[in-house]
Each structure stands twice: as structure tokens, then as C-alpha cells.
Amino acid sequence: MKFEKDERFLSGRMKSMKYAVIGAYKLVNTEHSVISQISVGVIITIAGFYFEITKTEWLFQTLAIGLVLSVEGLNTAVEKIADFIHPEYHERIGFIKDIAAGAVFFAAMTAIIIAAIIYIPYLS
Known part of the structure; x- marks a missing residue:
């Protein structure tokens, strides 16, 4: 089966969103690392x-949770690619x-x- 990119704007974006989901x-x-991070986020x-945190605190908290999950996803992708390219242990792959x-x-x-800045005042 040959992959053909959908060049149409709306349907192309919808397909991209589907693959992202x-x-x-x-x-x-x-x-497991992502499951752990999601548990902490919950x-x-x-x-x-x-604690009824403020709207600004919610923004920072949401950004922090999204940051960790995003970077964790990128880390997982790097690890999967590295393992695919070189399944055995290799010093350079380990470094990457x-x-x-x-x-x-x-x-x-x-x-x-960020969590400490938000929650320590509520705990004091």
C-alpha cells in the first residue's frame, strides 16, 4: 500500500489530527513512564x-503538565528509534x-x- 499525502487543507489536517490522537x-x-506522569498530573x-488555585496558577500548572508529557513523548520516540536502529547496547546510542x-x-x-511555587503558600 502506497502512502499518499492528502494535500487538501481541511481533510489533510483532520488526518494529521487522527494520527496524533x-x-x-x-x-x-x-x-509506563507516561502513565506515571499522567497519574501525577491527575x-x-x-x-x-x-485548594481552589487561581486562573493564572491553573495556566502554569497545565503548561507544566503538558511540558512534561510532551518531552516524555519525545524521549520515548528517541528511544524507540534508537532501539530500532541499533537493538543491542551501543555506547553512542546509550549517550543519545x-x-x-x-x-x-x-x-x-x-x-x-512550578508546583512548589503554587502549592507551598496553600500549605503554609
Whole structure:
């Protein structure tokens, strides 16, 4: 079966959206790290309702959750590509995967700092 790109604007965007939703579904249902991050996101969201955080705090919290999930998805894609290209352990592939994991670390630390800035005043 040959892939043909849909050049029409609306139907092309709809197909792209369909593939994005399928990809998100696969990510959520197959990757334990993403499932863990979503669980944390749900807990933080419940905390937001409990503490009645402000609209601005909701914006930062939502951005932080989206940032972590997005970077985690990109990290997963890098790992899958690396494993496909070189299934056995290879020092350079390990280096690349470590860098991708480091990006997730930065995103997660940013989210933790945002959560601390939002929730510490409510806990004091």
C-alpha cells in the first residue's frame, strides 16, 4: 500500500489530527513512564480543585503538565528509534538516550518548581 499525502487543507489536517490522537493513545497505553506522569498530573489537578488555585496558577500548572508529557513523548520516540536502529547496547546510542532522558529531567524539575511555587503558600 502506497502512502499518499492528502494535500487538501481541511481533510489533510483532520488526518494529521487522527494520527496524533492514535499516537497519544499508544503512548498512554504502552509507556509506563507516561502513565506515571499522567497519574501525577491527575493528582496535581485534583489538588488544584481542592485548594481552589487561581486562573493564572491553573495556566502554569497545565503548561507544566503538558511540558512534561510532551518531552516524555519525545524521549520515548528517541528511544524507540534508537532501539530500532541499533537493538543491542551501543555506547553512542546509550549517550543519545541519556540526553533525551535528561530533557525529561529538566521538564520534570521545572514542573516540580512550578508546583512548589503554587502549592507551598496553600500549605503554609
